[in-house]
Amino acid sequence: MSASPVEIRFSRLENGAGLDLPSYKTAGAAGMDLCAALPEGEPLTLAPGERALVPTGFAIEIPEHHEGQVRPRSGNALNRGLTCLNAPGTIDCDYRGEIGVILVNLDQKPQTVTRGDRIAQLVIAPVAHARIVEVDSLGDTDRGAGGFGSTGTGGP
Structure with a gap:
């Protein structure tokens, strides 16, 4: 038997216009995807070893006694060398700002992130x-x- 879902409230920010709400892609997924809310036509290219704070276009309200854990996506890590620093990053229940993802490029070549990419x-x-x-x-x-x-x- 599964636990009752917890209500998580998202507020779409101006830079999140047109992006999908964070969501679970399968019934068994533990994490919901967060996408890059970069300006249209302005991709972010990370050189090897470079890191950047990537906006998601959403602020969040997490209920008391819960946290949000921002984690890497395994496909990005394996296929592109992109991962999250400070992982898992904690979003406290009293935080109301935009969700940001600290991405780092651990690959040997530059990696480009565009608006809407799952990060x-x-x-x-x-x-x-x-x-x-x-x-x-x-x-x-x-x-x-x-x-x-x-x-x-x-x-020992």
């Missing part, structure tokens, strides 16, 4: 706020303080 995906996820408690010591575990590849190796 990222947005996943809506629940958020739990923690009650912070300072203590003198923490409970023991088999793993202890071992990290950075220590699990399953028999030592």
Whole structure:
């Protein structure tokens, strides 16, 4: 049984005129596509290693106790070397500005993004706020303080 859908409100900005609303492309998709809201006829070309903040043309209202996670699209990453920095980027429930995507070109040749290109995906996820408690010591575990590849190796 699936959870009830959460209502996410989008406000179309002037630069989003004519673009599709963010949407799920299949019934099983976890993320909805975000498109580039670049000016018509003014593509963005990213040189190798270059990054840019790409507008989407939409502002968002996410309900309390939820966040938006801006994530790369696997096809762009594999086929073009385009990915998102700060991924997943978090959109807090109290943010009301335009959704922006920090794209970076990790390919060895320039990559061009045009208006309407699918540049990222947005996943809506629940958020739990923690009650912070300072203590003198923490409970023991088999793993202890071992990290950075220590699990399953028999030592730190």
